Amino acid sequence: MPIELTASQALGLWYGVSLNQVRMDERDLTLRQMAILLHIYLVPPPHTVRGLAAELNVTKPVITRALDTMGELGLVDRIRDERDRRNVVIKRTVGGALYLEKLGDRVREQGRRLSP
């Protein structure tokens, strides 16, 4: 069930959500951090640093640092993979789920406000 948007609606939607996010300023994630967080929550696990780096086309330290930051914010969690102790498995958290739930609400709300 695809969604058909006009150019004006598409930008209006992006604007509304961005503005809302900036004004509230709860936590200010980078676009990269946002993409990482969404990937973790929308794509089936498991997720590793290397996998995320390849998926987003960025270097590994970028992922490590993003996980550091978002870990402190309680949005994600890291645990070592006991089956292959070189790997780190990235886990979801309640805080992360709540954060994205609010983001989703914001997107839906802005979608509802759209004019044709």
Next chain:
Amino acid sequence: MPIELTASQALGLWYGVSLNQVRMDERDLTLRQMAILLHIYLVPPPHTVRGLAAELNVTKPVITRALDTMGELGLVDRIRDERDRRNVVIKRTVGGALYLEKLGDRVREQGRRLSP
């Protein structure tokens, strides 16, 4: 003509556009810069530093710096208001319009890819 999205669709849309933007990495605007740019292009002029600061609920230097950066990228332009020379009027550019046109296309494209 509002758009009704499910929670999953809303996050999927945001994810798709963010991922696309990160991968391409043409120019990496802050969420604030993005909101400022969209405001300038979607809300009728004139736009001033003070007005933008109030609208986005940020301080004036934030606007000045964002205009510096986006000015160098060719996305916006600044000219002094000759009627009241204290003011600076923020103008759109061809580059900015093209940039947002591509963003809008990305949003529409992701909207079309949505599953129910």
Next chain:
DNA sequence: GAAAAACGTTACGCATGCGTTCCATTTTCG
């Protein structure tokens, strides 16, 4: 006309993210 207000900018010290490079640990392979 002089003082006050308004506007945008600059200066400062600080925090955070970046890319490159190197490293420690663990696993794989000959």
Next chain:
DNA sequence: CGAAAATGGAACGCATGCGTAACGTTTTTC
């Protein structure tokens, strides 16, 4: 086993954005 590969992280110097406070210019106010 021992060498090679793979994984995630730390270290470094750098670039950019932030908030606060001050400034220069221009306009308004009395």
